Amino acid sequence: MNSTGVPTGRARLDLLDPLEVSKLGGLELITEGVVEGFLSGLHRSPRRGFSVEFAEHRMYQPGDELRYVDWKILGRNDRLYVKQYEEETNLRAMVVFDISRSMAWTGSPSTVLPKLEYARRLIAALALVLIRQRDATGLITFDDDVRSVTPPRARLSHWRQLLATLSRSEAGQGTAASPALQRVVGQLRRRGLVVFISDLLLDRTLALKALRFLRHRGHQVLVLHIMDPAEVSLAGPNEARFEDPESRSAVVLRPRDWAGAYRETVRVVVSEWRLSCRRHGISYHRVTTDTPFGIVLREALAPPSRPA
Amino acid sequence: MIGFLHPWVLAGLAAAAVPILLHLLARREPPTVVFPAVRYLVTTTREHQRRLKLQNWLLLLLRTLLVAALVLAAAGPTVPVSGVPGHAPSALVLIVDNSPSSGAVVGGTPQLRQLIAAGRQVMARSTPEDALWLVTADGIPRRGDRATLTELLNSLKVSPRRLELGAAITLASDLLASEPRPGEIVLLTDLQASALSPAAPSAPLLVGRPAVAPPLNVGLGAIETGTQPWSSDGGRVSVTLVGDSGRQVPVTARLADRPGRQALGQAGASVSFSVPGRTSGWWPLTAELDPDEFRLDDRRVTAVRIAPVARVAWDTTSRFVAAAAEVLAANRRIARGQEVTAGGLGPGSSVVQPPADPAELGALNRALAARGINWSYGTLTTELAFTDSGAVVGRQSVIRRYTLQSTGSGRTGVLATVNGAPWIARDGRVVLLGSRLDPAWTDLPVSAGFMPFMDVLLNRLARGEAALEHGAPGDPVILPGLVTEVRQGQRDWRVEGGGQFQPPDQGVYYLLAGRDTVGAVSVNPDSRESRLARATDGQARRLWQGARLVPLEEAGDAAFSYASRGDLRGPLLWVALLVGMMEVGLASAWRRRP
Numbered sequence: 001m002n003s004t005g006v007p008t009g010r011a012r013l014d015l016l017d018p019l020e021v022s023k024l025g026g027l028e029l030i031t032e033g034v035v036e037g038f039l040s041g042l043h044r045s046p047r048r049g050f051s052v053e054f055a056e057h058r059m060y061q062p063g064d065e066l067r068y069v070d071w072k073i074l075g076r077n078d079r080l081y082v083k084q085y086e087e088e089t090n091l092r093a094m095v096v097f098d099i100s101r102s103m104a105w106t107g108s109p110s111t112v113l114p115k116l117e118y119a120r121r122l123i124a125a126l127a128l129v130l131i132r133q134r135d136a137t138g139l140i141t142f143d144d145d146v147r148s149v150t151p152p153r154a155r156l157s158h159w160r161q162l163l164a165t166l167s168r169s170e171a172g173q174g175t176a177a178s179p180a181l182q183r184v185v186g187q188l189r190r191r192g193l194v195v196f197i198s199d200l201l202l203d204r205t206l207a208l209k210a211l212r213f214l215r216h217r218g219h220q221v222l223v224l225h226i227m228d229p230a231e232v233s234l235a236g237p238n239e240a241r242f243e244d245p246e247s248r249s250a251v252v253l254r255p256r257d258w259a260g261a262y263r264e265t266v267r268v269v270v271s272e273w274r275l276s277c278r279r280h281g282i283s284y285h286r287v288t289t290d291t292p293f294g295i296v297l298r299e300a301l302a303p304p305s306r307p308a
Numbered sequence: 309m310i311g312f313l314h315p316w317v318l319a320g321l322a323a324a325a326v327p328i329l330l331h332l333l334a335r336r337e338p339p340t341v342v343f344p345a346v347r348y349l350v351t352t353t354r355e356h357q358r359r360l361k362l363q364n365w366l367l368l369l370l371r372t373l374l375v376a377a378l379v380l381a382a383a384g385p386t387v388p389v390s391g392v393p394g395h396a397p398s399a400l401v402l403i404v405d406n407s408p409s410s411g412a413v414v415g416g417t418p419q420l421r422q423l424i425a426a427g428r429q430v431m432a433r434s435t436p437e438d439a440l441w442l443v444t445a446d447g448i449p450r451r452g453d454r455a456t457l458t459e460l461l462n463s464l465k466v467s468p469r470r471l472e473l474g475a476a477i478t479l480a481s482d483l484l485a486s487e488p489r490p491g492e493i494v495l496l497t498d499l500q501a502s503a504l505s506p507a508a509p510s511a512p513l514l515v516g517r518p519a520v521a522p523p524l525n526v527g528l529g530a531i532e533t534g535t536q537p538w539s540s541d542g543g544r545v546s547v548t549l550v551g552d553s554g555r556q557v558p559v560t561a562r563l564a565d566r567p568g569r570q571a572l573g574q575a576g577a578s579v580s581f582s583v584p585g586r587t588s589g590w591w592p593l594t595a596e597l598d599p600d601e602f603r604l605d606d607r608r609v610t611a612v613r614i615a616p617v618a619r620v621a622w623d624t625t626s627r628f629v630a631a632a633a634e635v636l637a638a639n640r641r642i643a644r645g646q647e648v649t650a651g652g653l654g655p656g657s658s659v660v661q662p663p664a665d666p667a668e669l670g671a672l673n674r675a676l677a678a679r680g681i682n683w684s685y686g687t688l689t690t691e692l693a694f695t696d697s698g699a700v701v702g703r704q705s706v707i708r709r710y711t712l713q714s715t716g717s718g719r720t721g722v723l724a725t726v727n728g729a730p731w732i733a734r735d736g737r738v739v740l741l742g743s744r745l746d747p748a749w750t751d752l753p754v755s756a757g758f759m760p761f762m763d764v765l766l767n768r769l770a771r772g773e774a775a776l777e778h779g780a781p782g783d784p785v786i787l788p789g790l791v792t793e794v795r796q797g798q799r800d801w802r803v804e805g806g807g808q809f810q811p812p813d814q815g816v817y818y819l820l821a822g823r824d825t826v827g828a829v830s831v832n833p834d835s836r837e838s839r840l841a842r843a844t845d846g847q848a849r850r851l852w853q854g855a856r857l858v859p860l861e862e863a864g865d866a867a868f869s870y871a872s873r874g875d876l877r878g879p880l881l882w883v884a885l886l887v888g889m890m891e892v893g894l895a896s897a898w899r900r901r902p
Contacts (some may be wrong), residue, residue: 228344234349236341238338239338240338240339240340242341242343243342243343251350251353252345257360258353258360265349265355266351
């Protein structure tokens with residue numbers, strides 16, 4: 001248990017059910033808990049910058065890589081210490097967050113967080129990890145237009161500002177990703193990291209075009225495709241009129257008749273996104289809102305794959 | 309043509325509309341569910357919509373078919389099919405022709421036994437759901453279950469009665485007319501050509517007939533004993549032979565228990581015998597042939613009346629009566645005496661003709677009334693008419709006649725009629741003629757039949773006796789008015805004069821009035837039965853449209869399956885099961901992967 005009262009250590013929040021975690025406290029509190037848990041599970045810095053600098057020594061623990069053992073101390077004191085490093089703060093990251101109306105939806109309010117809430121917590125954790133690495137992190141929220149722009153900063157106080165922005169961001173209207181992604185260009189002068197978090201219920205061609213442009217500018221691009229489990233597997237009453245909360249377009253069908261075909265459609269859509277992103281060197285991760293945050297962070301912050 | 313055992317169930321076909329109604333009802337506005345990924349649903353449905361629509365229509369069709377098949381099965385449909393082992397509940401009339409010709413022995417076996425065996429096979433194919441009738445030569449339809457009718461079949465004997473096949477088929481059609489079940493007529497017969505008559509069967513007709521040709525036969529067709537009564541000297545007997553064989557056969561004629569007289573004869577010819585007489589009375593006369601394959605026509609019987617001739621006093625003023633009496637007297641058929649008065653009303657037996665002078669009619673009627681005679685003369689009619697043929701007189705023209713009026717309670721004693729009106733009537737021993745025996749009144753006195761008529765009139769009718777009648781077993785005979793009893797051997801029947809009597813079998817039936825025997829009916833099988841020649845299948849088909857003829861041995865298998873109506877309930881239930889399984893299978897498969 002840390003000073004904030006959030007359980008850490010053995011009870012790793014990053015691996016708990018997101019809904020359960022969300023019940024433990026406010027955004028800041030649980031985000032710290034999640035990040036603590038996440039970082040404690042790592043044996044080395046989650047992210048490598050362009051250079052690293054020594055931070056402190058600590059006692060060797062089984063599993064530590066031998067290359068970080070300080071041999072001089074061993075020679076002097078006959079004790080095993082390892083050197084710990086911190087990455088240098090020169091990464092600028094921009095999180096582009098979809099707060100359209102569709103993001104506010106959950107198929108099962110009692111068991112699964114709405115996509116928006118889930119994404120909020122995920123972004124907060126991600127930002128904390130980055131800021132702790134001295135990476136400047138900014139945030140752009142958008143629905144059918146850009147709603148807020150928070151320039152990237154590396155201070156811990158900036159993280160709290162990000163939290164405030166996230167907390168204020170309410171679900172908007174439709175979804176138009178291109179303007180928001182274009183705003184990133186103005187925020188990231190140097191090559192940096194762009195994290196695009198959305199349910200991707202948008203114009204794929206336009207969104208991919210904007211993402212390709214960012215990639216072309218040398219940015220590392222990470223797409224987190226947020227999906228509710230109920231969007232992966234179709235369920236519902238015997239027959240229902242399914243209505244899009246954004247466009248109000250509707251389809252009448254019997255879920256049990258269409259479940260299989262729908263599942264196949266989703267698989268194809270995800271596959272197309274994944275292939276399109278890989279083709280342009282964009283990292284793509286499909287995230288369902290019942291996935292523990294730690295797992296998503298581990299996937300998202302893993303070394304980027306080589307562009308295809 | 310498809311038929312139904314329970315057509316009213318077809319109203320349930322309306323239930324076939326239930327899936328369609330459910331389908332339409334299910335099209336009501338469904339609840340709205342907010343779902344962001346509608347674009348995925350649109351993509352999914354766009355790709356599968358046509359297939360799903362097809363699937364839905366197919367499921368709807370299967371469900372409608374399922375209901376329709378169940379309803380149709382409940383209605384009990386039947387269709388004409390052949391070669392099926394079972395059959396739908398049917399109504400079957402089995403006609404077994406046990407007429408006299410069925411007694412012929414063919415191939416060492418009586419024909420009837422083969423017919424019965426075939427009948428048993430037909431019955432064996434019936435089910436408890438079938439309605440069954442058995443019709444035999446007696447013409448009485450008997451309804452029963454398989455066991456009862458099989459028992460009847462087993463006890464069937466050769467009937468002395470002739471069976472008109474057309475009439476039997478018509479009777480069977482009438483029986484089936486009120487049956488809702490599909491009907492069938494099975495006729496098992498020797499297909500004797502002379503028994504065929506036209507009929508329009510209302511149901512499929514199966515005719516089982518023997519494959520083996522019948523034997524050539526010679527039988528006794530008729531036996532004539534001439535004018536009666538015979539005197540004690542005897543008389544002549546003429547026996548006519550009928551049949552389809554040309555061979556000569558010995559014929560024996562025997563009066564009562566006297567030794568018989570024999571002669572050779574052949575079919576189509578007659579044989580005459582001189583038979584010695586006996587004492588007065590009624591005597592049976594038998595003609596016989598040696599046994600052959602068809603026994604029933606090898607013996608024929610009749611009756612002979614032997615009595616002294618009538619002693620007659622005749623009216624010499626009536627020219628034709630007098631002439632006839634003198635001829636009869638010259639031939640010793642009558643003698644002069646006072647027993648019978650011919651031409652007028654005498655003290656005893658009388659043959660009364662109307663007076664030539666109408667003025668005398670009143671006195672005659674009063675005299676008749678005084679004698680207690682229940683008949684009198686009425687008005688004079690002068691129009692050409694003809695006598696109705698009968699045992700007493702043949703067909704003769706009548707120009708003038710008095711109507712004969714009965715003053716009693718009925719019309720008993722009518723011996724001959726003209727246009728249905730009494731022309732000769734008798735009460736006791738008084739015979740009234742409606743016309744004078746004169747060519748100005750009737751042609752009878754100048755006809756060939758006049759002498760036999762006068763013989764019968766004087767020797768028998770005026771003496772209270774009846775003319776000899778002939779008949780066939782089962783055929784009704786009109787009894788003379790004075791008859792009170794019929795006797796044959798040890799059997800006797802109380803009867804009413806003027807009524808009908810049906811002699812059950814071959815033999816001589818004596819007619820009694822009180823204790824006196826006044827006449828006889830000789831009953832013999834129809835002589836047409838002696839011609840055993842069989843009709844061809846073509847002849848039968850021409851007379852009975854649509855008839856199917858098969859050998860007797862195949863009749864059992866052909867019955868019920870002949871134009872038989874297969875029960876569609878089983879197949880329909882299988883169809884319903886298959887359709888149901890298809891519906892469940894397809895619905896589940898498509899539900900898993902539309």
